[in-house]
Amino acid sequence: MTMLATTNNAHARFSSLSHTSVVATGTRMVGPDILRSLAILLVMLVHLPLNATPGLLVTVREYGWLGVDIFFVLSGYLIGTQLFKEITRTGAVDFKSFYLRRAFRIFPAFFVVLGLYALVPVLRDNPAMQPLWKFATFTVNLGFDPREGNAFSQAWTLAVEEQFYLVLPLLVLLFYKRIGTGWVLALAGLLMLAGVVLRYAIWDIQVGSLVAEGQFRPAFATYLRDVYYPTYTRLDGLLFGVVLAASRFFKPELCRQYLPPKVTIPSGLIFVIAALICFVDRGPLAGQSIFPVFQAQLGAVAGFPLISIGIALLFCAMLDLEQVLSRWPVPGAALVATLSYSLYLTHKSVFQVMRLIFGEENLQGSIGFVAYLIGSFAVAAVLWFCVERTFLHLRDKMLSSK
Secondary structure (H helix, E strand, O other): OOOOOHHHHHHHHHHHHHHHHEEEEOOEEEEHHHHHHHHHHHHHHHHHHHHHOOOHOOOHHHOOOHHHHHHHHHHHHHHHHHHHHHHHHHOOHHHHHHHHHHHHHHHHHHHHHHHHHHHHHEEEEEHHHHHHHHHHOOOOOOOOOHHHHOHHHHHHHHHHHHHHHHHHHHHHHHHHHOOOOOHHHHHHHHHHHHHHHHHHHHHHHHHHHHHHHHHHHHHHHEEEEHHHHHHHOOOOOHHHHHHHHHHHOOOOOHHHHOHHHHHHHHHHHHHHHHHHHHHHHHHHOOOOOOOOOOOOOOHHHHHHHHHHHHHHHHHHHHHHHOOOOOOOOOOOHHHHHHHHHHHHHHHHHHHHHHHHOOHHHHHHHHHHHHHHHHHHEEEEEHHHHHHHHHHHHHHHHHHOOO
8 A cells, every 4th residue: 555545635635634733823833833932942941051040940951952852853744744745736846946945944044144153253152163164064063073163053953954855855756656654654663773773882882981981071072973963863853753744644544543632642741751761861970060961871872762752742732733722822932933943043142242241240040031032032033034034035936936
């Protein structure tokens, strides 16, 4: 049994899926907005200095980096759905339009901020920076040693996504009508297992020996360079986002039958809790005063697929409950989600500038936290209005005229 029977059947399945899970506020969906807002707020929190973090958020801050995994699942789902819809409708992938859309979405704001980092060093959240060509080619996450420069480090996630999206349209075109659902799930499982094995091997060879010698800071830097940043070790979130998209697009009946919210909510929570337990176990690093996102081998090896599966299951539930969520929207979620990309690009440099203007001693506790939020949102709004929105409008005009 192939994944797609006919184009008409696929259109019917998509219409059914849209009816049950896509309730828009204007053109926005509530569930994705909530998750995107949560993701960016977590990322902003983890990059906030500890002395400017309110006491109630200190524990949350230790896991703020998980916002990246939420972004990966969301991106995999949204881009996967876009590609599945196109190939079902036309039988092909318009590579030019796909990459044009991605370029207009990512490049303008990214290169504006990168240019500011390059030309105005005072904006840098760290004095040293990776070579500009690595940022410009979206390869900064490969061989990214934070000891050699850590300014604009959040760009590593964009590199992962851009590299992934170079390959994904080709894979969709290759496997369309060629393999069935079982093979797709088997391939996803194989890729997940390969990631687990690869992270285990890298940890064992590169990181474990440094931990055993008590060289915790070099071990952490090696972990970031060889396990945390590279694309080939961080595919879990994107992978399960695409799997979720494929399941809901091509098999909505099975999703309704076997993955209703009463199943996906508790099972998603179980996976998330299991992942957090893995990440809590810091093994021989317990008690060491190093950057708080550091995980011992259990978290590094097994935590990423567990958290990605959990997020994908909870996201699946949110899509099914879209009609319910739309009746009680989270205040400000749409705004935060709209500004999320600009916030992601600028939040670290904003706090650096605020340090210089007001002095770090005046940015402690709740005062620093509120100032950080106000400054970050103000700068993000300017970037969105002046750059993001302008080029998105230009993109829409170009594509509509084709």
